[in-house]
Amino acid sequence: MLYTSTRDKQVAVTASFAIANGISKEGGLYLPQFLPQVSMEFIASLSALSYAARAKKILELFLTDYSEQELDDAVTRAYAAGQFEDNLPAPLASLTERCSVLELWHGPTCAFKDMALQILPHLMAAGAKRALSGKQILILVATSGDTGKAALEGFCDAPGISIAVFYPDQGVSAMQRLQMASQHGENVAVYAIEGNFDDAQSGVKAIFGDKAVNDLLAEQNILLSSANSINWGRLVPQIVYYFSAYADLLAEGKLKAGERVNFVVPTGNFGNILAGYYAMKMGLPVNRFVCASNQNNILTDFIQTGEYDARRNFYTTLSPSMDILISSNLERLLFDLSQDDALVSDLMRELKEQRHYHVSSEIHKKLTDCFYGVFVNDADCQEIIRRIQQERGYLCDTHTAVAVGAYERYHAETGDETQTVIVSTASPYKFAPAVLEALGEQAGEDEFAAVKRLSALTGTSIPAPIAVLEEAKVRFTKVISPADMANEIIAFAKGE
Numbered sequence: 001m002l003y004t005s006t007r008d009k010q011v012a013v014t015a016s017f018a019i020a021n022g023i024s025k026e027g028g029l030y031l032p033q034f035l036p037q038v039s040m041e042f043i044a045s046l047s048a049l050s051y052a053a054r055a056k057k058i059l060e061l062f063l064t065d066y067s068e069q070e071l072d073d074a075v076t077r078a079y080a081a082g083q084f085e086d087n088l089p090a091p092l093a094s095l096t097e098r099c100s101v102l103e104l105w106h107g108p109t110c111a112f113k114d115m116a117l118q119i120l121p122h123l124m125a126a127g128a129k130r131a132l133s134g135k136q137i138l139i140l141v142a143t144s145g146d147t148g149k150a151a152l153e154g155f156c157d158a159p160g161i162s163i164a165v166f167y168p169d170q171g172v173s174a175m176q177r178l179q180m181a182s183q184h185g186e187n188v189a190v191y192a193i194e195g196n197f198d199d200a201q202s203g204v205k206a207i208f209g210d211k212a213v214n215d216l217l218a219e220q221n222i223l224l225s226s227a228n229s230i231n232w233g234r235l236v237p238q239i240v241y242y243f244s245a246y247a248d249l250l251a252e253g254k255l256k257a258g259e260r261v262n263f264v265v266p267t268g269n270f271g272n273i274l275a276g277y278y279a280m281k282m283g284l285p286v287n288r289f290v291c292a293s294n295q296n297n298i299l300t301d302f303i304q305t306g307e308y309d310a311r312r313n314f315y316t317t318l319s320p321s322m323d324i325l326i327s328s329n330l331e332r333l334l335f336d337l338s339q340d341d342a343l344v345s346d347l348m349r350e351l352k353e354q355r356h357y358h359v360s361s362e363i364h365k366k367l368t369d370c371f372y373g374v375f376v377n378d379a380d381c382q383e384i385i386r387r388i389q390q391e392r393g394y395l396c397d398t399h400t401a402v403a404v405g406a407y408e409r410y411h412a413e414t415g416d417e418t419q420t421v422i423v424s425t426a427s428p429y430k431f432a433p434a435v436l437e438a439l440g441e442q443a444g445e446d447e448f449a450a451v452k453r454l455s456a457l458t459g460t461s462i463p464a465p466i467a468v469l470e471e472a473k474v475r476f477t478k479v480i481s482p483a484d485m486a487n488e489i490i491a492f493a494k495g496e
């Protein structure tokens with residue numbers, strides 16, 4: 001199977017090439033030329049398999065130039081070697097008769113980005129060996145918190161790859177800083193930047209575009225690459241858990257083979273929900289995707305009106321991983337709905353230059369056939385955390401609470417009784433102060449105190465990756481100016 005680009009249908013590259021390079025050279029996103037189709041028998045047969053084995057069954061449909069050995073290796077190391085609690089990366093919890101929660105946060109950083117970032121390094125290492133004739137890769141990440149740690153955990157000690165992470169010195173929580181600054185691994189570097197997230201992000205972009213830096217690295221056989229959510233290698237592992245959830249519901253007897261389900265997805269960059277859409281196009285029986293947003297409700301408006309309008313206020317909310325105005329993976333959906341690379345190029349140019357665009361009524365109709373948009377503000381999010389804990393004894397984080405609220409509103413507005421899966425993207429302990437306050441307690445300054453109080457109050461246990469942090473040794477203390485980022489990278493590449 002070959003991969004093409006959302007902005008140029010002439011592009012045709014292998015999966016290895018697409019994953020090792022990340023983005024197509026004209027700026028488009030890679031996607032398969034066609035989506036493999038699966039039968040209901042195939043889906044039902046997943047019920048008997050481990051998550052790692054389910055992942056292999058899906059990945060081998062897409063990554064056709066990878067060897068069986070490489071795929072076995074990747075899924076085993078990612079999903080069956082102890083990184084996820086009980087080696088169960090995507091368990092389902094039952095909320096009501098017709099509603100389950102798909103918990104994607106049992107990995108090393110307690111958030112759903114682990115689902116892809118635990119396997120991406122293995123896919124990238126094998127892909128680079130084939131497509132980049134053995135060049136070394138240096139991954140650069142600018143992070144406002146969660147992605148940085150998940151990428152460090154995934155890439156630490158990956159063969160042939162090193163990783164440097166930049167975070168804003170004043171822009172992450174004490175817990176997030178400690179998570180990153182205590183990272184182990186011989187191939188990692190972590191820097192605090194004097195400035196905000198945009199300074200870190202612009203600095204990384206400038207290094208990618210700096211010919212002198214790239215030439216210097218090339219002399220050492222090093223190629224820069226990125227691990228952000230537009231890489232196909234992050235999207236394809238996310239398709240797996242939609243099938244996995246369906247297979248588990250079949251096994252539990254909550255679904256009959258062929259019956260449709262709804263998925264409710266707390267959405268930021270549109271990567272998670274898009275993976276579900278691809279699963280549906282491959283043959284998974286889905287009724288609706290409910291796209292759940294917070295106060296940054298640009299996607300809610302887009303689904304309602306067909307107008308994508310980024311000329312609006314940016315809000316800092318209790319669900320920070322969804323505080324996004326430009327959802328990069330939407331580009332892939334636009335391509336899928338239109339099959340028109342020239343149109344997608346035009347829309348993306350309009351978005352960049354005028355900060356808004358609108359789609360034709362034909363495309364809008366296709367969009368609303370599959371997607372329903374709902375947003376939930378912070379006050380409602382807090383009320384939901386409290387009520388779900390009291391009424392159902394289920395503790396959820398702020399991002400998941402947005403999805404629960406979106407589902408309640410969807411159900412009230414449509415009366416749809418279809419079996420529904422709420423995708424849960426973070427452990428409540430990852431956002432302990434906000435969750436504690438939603439439960440009516442004062443959180444105070446000390447995040448570990450909040451974590452312990454949350455555990456005592458709710459009788460739930462503190463995830464091991466968070467518990468060990470209190471004793472963690474800090475390795476990385478450098479605070480640098482954005483102007484020094486390139487020099488630091490060159491020094492790191494030389495092993496200085």
Ligand SMILES: *Cc1c(COP(=O)(O)O)cnc(C)c1O
Binds near residue numbers: 111399
């Ligand atoms: C990244 C993230 C999201 C948003 O996922 P997208 O794929 O960007 O839509 C939601 N919740 C949490 C906790 C996240 O870390």
